[in-house]
Amino acid sequence: MTRTTVEFIACPVCKHQSGFTTYQSINATLDPKLKQQIIDWELFKFYCLNCGEPRLVCYETLYHDMENRLMLYYIPAIDSREQEQYRIEEIFSQIKQVEGDRYSNSFDTYNFRIVSDMESFIEKVQIFDAGYDDRLVELMKFILAPKEEEDIQFSYDHMVFTKVGDDSYQFMFIYENRAVASLKFSEEMYEHFKSEYSGLLDDSYFVDEAWAYAMVSKT
Numbered sequence: 001m002t003r004t005t006v007e008f009i010a011c012p013v014c015k016h017q018s019g020f021t022t023y024q025s026i027n028a029t030l031d032p033k034l035k036q037q038i039i040d041w042e043l044f045k046f047y048c049l050n051c052g053e054p055r056l057v058c059y060e061t062l063y064h065d066m067e068n069r070l071m072l073y074y075i076p077a078i079d080s081r082e083q084e085q086y087r088i089e090e091i092f093s094q095i096k097q098v099e100g101d102r103y104s105n106s107f108d109t110y111n112f113r114i115v116s117d118m119e120s121f122i123e124k125v126q127i128f129d130a131g132y133d134d135r136l137v138e139l140m141k142f143i144l145a146p147k148e149e150e151d152i153q154f155s156y157d158h159m160v161f162t163k164v165g166d167d168s169y170q171f172m173f174i175y176e177n178r179a180v181a182s183l184k185f186s187e188e189m190y191e192h193f194k195s196e197y198s199g200l201l202d203d204s205y206f207v208d209e210a211w212a213y214a215m216v217s218k219t
Protein backbone atom coordinates (compact mmCIF):
# COMPACT_ATOMS: atom_id res chain seq x y z
CA MET A 1 0.00 0.00 0.00
CA THR A 2 1.23 3.50 -0.77
CA ARG A 3 1.16 5.86 2.20
CA THR A 4 1.89 9.56 2.04
CA THR A 5 1.94 12.72 4.13
CA VAL A 6 2.33 16.35 3.15
CA GLU A 7 5.13 18.32 4.76
CA PHE A 8 6.01 21.97 4.50
CA ILE A 9 9.55 22.66 3.45
CA ALA A 10 11.35 25.99 3.39
CA CYS A 11 13.14 26.81 0.15
CA PRO A 12 16.90 27.10 0.78
CA VAL A 13 17.09 30.06 -1.61
CA CYS A 14 14.03 32.29 -0.97
CA LYS A 15 12.82 30.74 2.33
CA HIS A 16 9.27 30.43 0.99
CA GLN A 17 7.44 27.38 2.43
CA SER A 18 5.85 24.95 0.00
CA GLY A 19 3.99 21.70 0.53
CA PHE A 20 5.77 18.49 -0.41
CA THR A 21 4.36 14.97 -0.52
CA THR A 22 6.52 12.37 1.19
CA TYR A 23 5.98 8.63 0.84
CA GLN A 24 6.29 6.39 3.88
CA SER A 25 5.68 3.45 1.62
CA ILE A 26 5.41 3.00 -2.12
CA ASN A 27 3.65 0.12 -3.81
CA ALA A 28 5.19 0.08 -7.28
CA THR A 29 2.85 -2.59 -8.59
CA LEU A 30 -0.33 -0.76 -7.65
CA ASP A 31 1.16 2.65 -8.52
CA PRO A 32 3.49 2.09 -11.48
CA LYS A 33 3.66 5.86 -12.10
CA LEU A 34 5.60 6.21 -8.86
CA LYS A 35 8.15 3.66 -10.01
CA GLN A 36 8.79 5.70 -13.14
CA GLN A 37 9.12 8.89 -11.09
CA ILE A 38 11.75 7.21 -8.94
CA ILE A 39 13.68 6.04 -11.99
CA ASP A 40 13.54 9.61 -13.35
CA TRP A 41 14.87 10.94 -10.00
CA GLU A 42 11.68 13.06 -9.71
CA LEU A 43 9.77 11.55 -6.79
CA PHE A 44 12.16 12.93 -4.18
CA LYS A 45 12.54 16.32 -5.80
CA PHE A 46 11.02 19.32 -4.16
CA TYR A 47 10.29 22.39 -6.27
CA CYS A 48 9.81 25.74 -4.54
CA LEU A 49 6.43 27.16 -5.56
CA ASN A 50 7.80 30.68 -5.31
CA CYS A 51 11.15 30.60 -7.15
CA GLY A 52 11.13 27.12 -8.70
CA GLU A 53 14.40 26.06 -7.08
CA PRO A 54 14.63 22.23 -7.09
CA ARG A 55 16.07 20.32 -4.18
CA LEU A 56 16.47 16.60 -3.52
CA VAL A 57 14.77 15.61 -0.27
CA CYS A 58 15.94 12.28 1.13
CA TYR A 59 13.83 10.51 3.71
CA GLU A 60 13.18 6.98 4.89
CA THR A 61 10.78 4.99 2.75
CA LEU A 62 9.74 1.44 1.99
CA TYR A 63 9.49 0.43 -1.65
CA HIS A 64 7.48 -2.65 -2.53
CA ASP A 65 7.46 -4.23 -6.01
CA MET A 66 5.06 -7.18 -5.79
CA GLU A 67 5.57 -8.21 -9.39
CA ASN A 68 9.34 -8.47 -9.12
CA ARG A 69 9.24 -9.64 -5.50
CA LEU A 70 11.24 -6.86 -3.95
CA MET A 71 10.85 -5.19 -0.57
CA LEU A 72 13.41 -2.41 -0.43
CA TYR A 73 13.98 -0.19 2.57
CA TYR A 74 15.74 3.09 1.99
CA ILE A 75 17.30 4.72 5.05
CA PRO A 76 19.29 7.85 4.15
CA ALA A 77 21.82 7.47 6.96
CA ILE A 78 22.65 4.23 8.71
CA ASP A 79 24.68 4.54 11.91
CA SER A 80 24.81 0.93 12.86
CA ARG A 81 23.83 -1.79 10.42
CA GLU A 82 23.13 -4.26 13.23
CA GLN A 83 20.81 -1.89 15.01
CA GLU A 84 18.99 -0.87 11.85
CA GLN A 85 18.75 -4.43 10.69
CA TYR A 86 16.95 -5.38 13.88
CA ARG A 87 14.53 -2.45 13.59
CA ILE A 88 13.87 -3.19 9.93
CA GLU A 89 13.34 -6.87 10.47
CA GLU A 90 10.47 -5.86 12.75
CA ILE A 91 9.08 -3.58 10.07
CA PHE A 92 9.48 -6.25 7.39
CA SER A 93 7.65 -8.80 9.49
CA GLN A 94 4.77 -6.39 10.17
CA ILE A 95 4.44 -5.71 6.47
CA LYS A 96 4.53 -9.40 5.65
CA GLN A 97 1.57 -9.86 7.95
CA VAL A 98 -0.49 -6.91 6.73
CA GLU A 99 0.23 -7.18 3.02
CA GLY A 100 0.20 -10.96 3.13
CA ASP A 101 -3.37 -10.91 4.43
CA ARG A 102 -4.49 -8.19 2.08
CA TYR A 103 -3.11 -9.59 -1.16
CA SER A 104 -2.76 -13.23 -0.13
CA ASN A 105 0.84 -12.73 -0.94
CA SER A 106 3.47 -15.25 0.04
CA PHE A 107 6.88 -13.77 0.80
CA ASP A 108 8.90 -16.98 0.50
CA THR A 109 10.86 -16.01 -2.55
CA TYR A 110 11.00 -12.30 -1.83
CA ASN A 111 14.14 -10.23 -1.89
CA PHE A 112 14.46 -8.02 1.20
CA ARG A 113 17.02 -5.27 0.82
CA ILE A 114 18.23 -2.21 2.71
CA VAL A 115 20.05 0.71 1.07
CA SER A 116 21.34 3.96 2.53
CA ASP A 117 21.87 6.23 -0.44
CA MET A 118 19.52 7.50 -3.11
CA GLU A 119 21.67 6.30 -6.00
CA SER A 120 21.64 2.70 -4.75
CA PHE A 121 17.94 2.96 -4.06
CA ILE A 122 17.17 4.00 -7.63
CA GLU A 123 19.64 1.45 -8.98
CA LYS A 124 17.90 -1.43 -7.18
CA VAL A 125 14.48 -0.22 -8.34
CA GLN A 126 15.77 -0.40 -11.92
CA ILE A 127 17.53 -3.75 -11.55
CA PHE A 128 14.40 -5.47 -10.27
CA ASP A 129 12.17 -3.59 -12.70
CA ALA A 130 14.29 -5.12 -15.46
CA GLY A 131 13.77 -8.56 -13.93
CA TYR A 132 17.42 -9.04 -12.94
CA ASP A 133 18.92 -10.37 -9.72
CA ASP A 134 20.78 -7.53 -7.94
CA ARG A 135 23.34 -9.98 -6.58
CA LEU A 136 24.40 -10.97 -10.08
CA VAL A 137 24.52 -7.33 -11.11
CA GLU A 138 26.74 -6.48 -8.12
CA LEU A 139 29.05 -9.35 -9.04
CA MET A 140 29.21 -8.11 -12.63
CA LYS A 141 30.14 -4.63 -11.43
CA PHE A 142 32.77 -6.03 -9.11
CA ILE A 143 34.35 -8.42 -11.59
CA LEU A 144 34.04 -6.36 -14.78
CA ALA A 145 35.28 -3.12 -13.19
CA PRO A 146 38.62 -2.02 -14.63
CA LYS A 147 41.05 -2.35 -11.73
CA GLU A 148 44.18 -0.75 -13.16
CA GLU A 149 44.24 2.92 -13.98
CA GLU A 150 46.33 2.23 -17.08
CA ASP A 151 43.43 0.25 -18.57
CA ILE A 152 41.18 3.28 -18.77
CA GLN A 153 41.58 6.96 -19.53
CA PHE A 154 39.56 8.23 -16.58
CA SER A 155 39.21 7.98 -12.82
CA TYR A 156 36.02 6.85 -11.17
CA ASP A 157 34.62 6.12 -7.72
CA HIS A 158 32.09 3.44 -8.51
CA MET A 159 29.78 1.97 -11.16
CA VAL A 160 26.02 2.10 -11.25
CA PHE A 161 23.46 0.11 -13.28
CA THR A 162 21.23 2.49 -15.26
CA LYS A 163 18.45 2.25 -17.77
CA VAL A 164 19.03 3.94 -21.13
CA GLY A 165 16.06 4.49 -23.37
CA ASP A 166 13.20 2.02 -23.16
CA ASP A 167 14.87 -1.32 -22.95
CA SER A 168 18.62 -1.19 -22.73
CA TYR A 169 20.94 -0.84 -19.79
CA GLN A 170 24.46 0.24 -19.04
CA PHE A 171 26.93 0.63 -16.22
CA MET A 172 27.79 4.25 -15.62
CA PHE A 173 31.16 5.13 -14.14
CA ILE A 174 30.64 7.84 -11.54
CA TYR A 175 33.30 10.27 -10.42
CA GLU A 176 32.42 12.99 -7.91
CA ASN A 177 28.70 12.56 -8.60
CA ARG A 178 29.11 12.84 -12.36
CA ALA A 179 28.93 10.13 -15.00
CA VAL A 180 32.32 10.06 -16.75
CA ALA A 181 31.98 6.94 -18.91
CA SER A 182 29.74 3.97 -19.52
CA LEU A 183 29.94 0.28 -20.28
CA LYS A 184 27.20 -1.53 -22.14
CA PHE A 185 25.27 -4.05 -20.07
CA SER A 186 24.99 -7.23 -22.11
CA GLU A 187 22.33 -9.83 -21.61
CA GLU A 188 24.82 -12.55 -22.66
CA MET A 189 27.23 -11.46 -19.95
CA TYR A 190 24.42 -11.48 -17.40
CA GLU A 191 23.45 -15.02 -18.45
CA HIS A 192 27.08 -16.06 -18.17
CA PHE A 193 27.24 -14.75 -14.58
CA LYS A 194 23.96 -16.44 -13.85
CA SER A 195 25.23 -19.84 -14.91
CA GLU A 196 28.54 -19.35 -13.06
CA TYR A 197 27.25 -18.01 -9.76
CA SER A 198 23.53 -18.72 -9.35
CA GLY A 199 24.02 -21.67 -7.02
CA LEU A 200 26.56 -19.85 -4.84
CA LEU A 201 24.74 -16.65 -3.99
CA ASP A 202 24.21 -15.71 -0.34
CA ASP A 203 21.15 -13.74 0.54
CA SER A 204 21.60 -10.56 2.55
CA TYR A 205 19.75 -7.35 3.35
CA PHE A 206 22.82 -5.48 2.17
CA VAL A 207 23.82 -6.36 -1.38
CA ASP A 208 26.54 -3.93 -2.39
CA GLU A 209 30.22 -3.81 -3.31
CA ALA A 210 31.28 -5.15 0.10
CA TRP A 211 28.88 -8.05 -0.36
CA ALA A 212 30.31 -8.78 -3.83
CA TYR A 213 33.85 -8.65 -2.44
CA ALA A 214 32.99 -11.14 0.31
CA MET A 215 31.22 -13.37 -2.21
CA VAL A 216 34.13 -13.44 -4.65
CA SER A 217 36.67 -14.06 -1.85
CA LYS A 218 34.78 -17.20 -0.89
CA THR A 219 34.69 -18.75 -4.35
Ligand SMILES: [Zn+2]
Pocket residue numbers: 011012013014015016048049050051052053
Ligand atom coordinates in the same frame (compact mmCIF):
# COMPACT_ATOMS: atom_id res chain seq x y z
ZN1 LIG B 1 12.31 29.46 -3.44
